[in-house]
Amino acid sequence: MRLFGHKLSLLAQIGLAIVALNLFLAIFAPLVAPYDQTAVLGDAWADADWQHWLGLDNLGRDLLSRLIFGARMSIGLSLVITALSFFIGIVTGFAAAVAGGWVDQALSRFVDLLLSMPTLIFAFVILSVLGSGLPVLIVTIAVLDSTKVFRLARSVAVGLVSLEFVEAARLRGEGWWWIITREILPNAIPPLTAEFGLRFCFTFLFIAALSFLGLGVQPPAADWGSMVKDYRDMINFGSAAPIYPAAAIAILTIGVNFVVDWMLSIHSRGQGEGA
Amino acid sequence: MTAAPDNPIVLDVRAMRVAVRTDHGDGPVLVDDVSLALRRGEVIGLIGESGAGKSTIGLASMGYTRRNCFIVGGQILFAGADLRVMTADQRRALRGLKLAYIAQSAAASFNPAMTLMDQVCEAPVRHGVMGRAEAKAAAVQLFRELDLPNPETIGLRYPHQVSGGQLQRVMAAMAMIGRPEIIVFDEPTTALDVTTQVECLAAFRRLVRVHRAAALYITHDLAVVAQIADRIMVLRRGKTVEVGDARQILQDPQEEYTRRLVRERIAGSTFVARPEGAAPLLAVERVTAHYTGRPNVIDDVSLEVFRGDTVAVVGESGSGKSTLARVVTGLLPRAAGDVRFHGASLPPRLKDRSRDQLRRIQMIYQMPDVALNPQQTLLDVIGRPVSFYFRRSRAEVRARVQELLRQMDLPEHFVDRKTSELSGGQKQRVSIARALAAEPDLIICDEVTSALDQLVGEEILRLLKRLQDELGVAYLFITHDLGTVKRIANKVVVMLRGRTVASGDTASVFAPPYHPYTELLLSSVPEMRPDWLDGVLARRAAITTA
């Protein structure tokens, strides 16, 4: 199997399979899940059997079906946030690199400042006053995370701006719109694709952690992180209930990381070949 | 300087093959069936363009290969023992003592965290052949032989505290201290300015002769190898093209490839330009420029370019020649003075210039790899100036690009290829086509051949010359290579530390009476005659004693 003109490693194939499976479950949850996620089907914490592969949960709902529906919330929310964070980060990062001067200085110092604090802590401060509504979560995390995208986008663009083909475009008299969209963006896509994977993982874990702490997705909506929280007490009775959603989180991030790791390795290999 | 032909053979490489092997399968063969026999006291020059496998041969002669490269065939006999079948410890015992290596970049090849003396003495002390005091004395002795300043104390310094030329000689001391039987010189003067190169070359030769060591001297420059080698081996794409006595290779090469290398290097055709018109096309008048908060990089520089002229600006690194180009293009606004084009003053800043002013001055760069956007096709790259400046239809643009490709001797069907698929020489042709697409009056050529292999560079120069004859475009040629200047420029400006030291017609600047710096530069350019270096050293000795 090949992707971007390179042969996929075994780990990358496993990673892609995991990502594909998760996306499939998230999109087709109502068709795939054996039961409705809200249907009460029996006693709380009923053991696993052939009807309910992972048993029932604290309210007697099918755990497997809840997991499959949880994929929607977890993955969908993270994708929305990552996309927004990329949009903000790339626009500001490229603008800083191309404009240079005080625009670059101001943006860079502000981002340095935001990055000088742990994201989680700053998110706590915001959520303590604004509460954990979905729009608040999306905007807060996207803005905080866009600082990291900004750094990468800026450094990639600064590297490209100093190259002579960009200088040639400037000498020709091209405007900044042409330079960004035609000269810089096409060359910035490979490193940014890998970063998208990493940022997605980060956001995904971040949202899940907030939900686990009770500060993320609020009931009745549920993602995998809040399921871990809801089931956590059962661990002391020997049940593996909180481990299932936690494992779902772990498997997806491992899968994405396998793919990202492979992408980063072909990127560095490509650079080494010239020597 | 010829070694006695009956000296014993110290290194005998037989049918060596080196290939790339990775987890993803077998890669290309870098060295294919190469054999050589090196006698005691003999210097063999390995010469070839990039990709010839010369460095790989040098390293493999020490039983070493870089990551993912493997010696897959043949024998490497040192004093009768095959380095390939030895244990790693046996090989290690030879390196640094019997076999020594001098790398291209001294700055990168010294550990930044250790003093020079510690690094020079390390090999003999660690191998247990010298005590520390004995090694230090030997090192100071070598520093003195190599004409290093303050031989007693220079060893206390760290690598970043001495100049590039000095560091290269300290590396020679580091190689010599174990009294090696074989030294591998891997392009040791390539990274240096010409005036520094002469000193290093002379020091290396003296060292090899005094210590009667055998050496492999790797370089891409035939004139350099002519000064130091007894025999020359010409390599191309990992294969031997020709081996022979140095004089024979230089004066009577047998193979066509060698002949081309030798011929191109000698060919110094006198270039007759036909400047037209009375008023200069470009007039740089007493220009001064600097980067924000820095001292002046160029100071009070003037020059004139007429239509049909080729004006070369020469100087070593730090002379300000590239900055001059940036001032003319407007990338760096001038601080004082004036730049006039067609008689009218050009705005200092790029963004204040009109589209027509921009069109008339085009630029070609040193590194073709970064001068072209790797994601664009040739149609995008060459066609953009056509549509940008002349607002032509898509079909007209395509036709014009194909016409330009023909003019560059590139196949027309390349029009839809991406630039990243081309070779270095082809990319440089595309850069030229992009410049010509704007139909400029003046093209600034910034070291356009120095990143290219010799033969490819020659073809580019010839192409530039032909285009000038056909189109009458003027060139401002920025270069450090005096050979290029003599061949292509009718006028020359010599720069030193931001100032003009000489300017005028090439013939008069390069003829006596010289400015002293021009003379130093001229005399430092290696020539093919094997006795060139002796001549230079003799003349310089005469000047200093006088």
Added chain:
Amino acid sequence: MGKLILQRSILGLLTLLAASALIFIGTEVLPGDLASAILQNQATPENLAKLRLDLGLDKPAILRYVEWLFGALRGDFGHSLANGRDVLEEIVPRFANTMFLAAYAAVVAVPLAVGLGLAAAIRQGGAFDRTVNILTLMTISVPEYFLAYLLIKYVAVELGWFPSLANVSSDTPFFDRLYYAFLPMVTLVLVIVAHMMRMTRASVLAVMASPYIEMAILKGLTKTRIVLRHALPNALAPIISVVALNLAYLIVGVVVVETVFVYPGLGQLMVDEVSKHDVPVVQACGLIFAATFIVLNMVADILSILSNPRLRRLR
């Protein structure tokens, strides 16, 4: 070089000041005001007015910021909105617990990670390197609570070796603390060792690829000598900043781990108070976490200035 360190220290202080402003502004961004956000649906005009007065919301924001900052410098973070207790008294014992857990994890994790990183770099491409690479890639990707619940289920519940709740108090003896906090420590170690080890490996490999290492090989030096004398001194600066960076990360990782093990640390407190909209406590916790993070990063930079051979000799 002294000048560089001074510059970095001043920058650290300025960052800290700016961070405090940011934390303060963070609580000012709401559309209404703090009082209505805190009371939400229990807001009546009377208790809104009273709360506004309590919070000093009648004064301009800049004045309240200065008062808050100077109060914080004197150790006065105000009173908790939830239970009216002095914020500092609430925080101090919990901060001590958090630092204990973080230090416990760091003492185990740092030598382990640097050792593994070096070993993997020296055997680059070998079986050990590949195994460690895959294992750490997986641990990096995994959330802390996943590891924590695995440990609880298997080590605490099934084997019964360690307690699943780390309920220490101020009078728990030192060795008992080590025992109670063992599983939280292991969780944290698993999380940061992977990061630290990979970054150590990468910085050693970057040094090992440099021409002076090739030169050392061609001088016939032994592998041990090459690693210890040529690679390590140059890899030290990056390794030190890797370690400090990960200790800073530890401070954040601690929040989730404390919640899982119900460990009475600052992170758990902060999480509780966020959901109660107890702004003074959240601000104080945020400031302390941010300060620890900023100071650690500053120390990292200063240490790498100190260990850079080129800078060390600049006077």
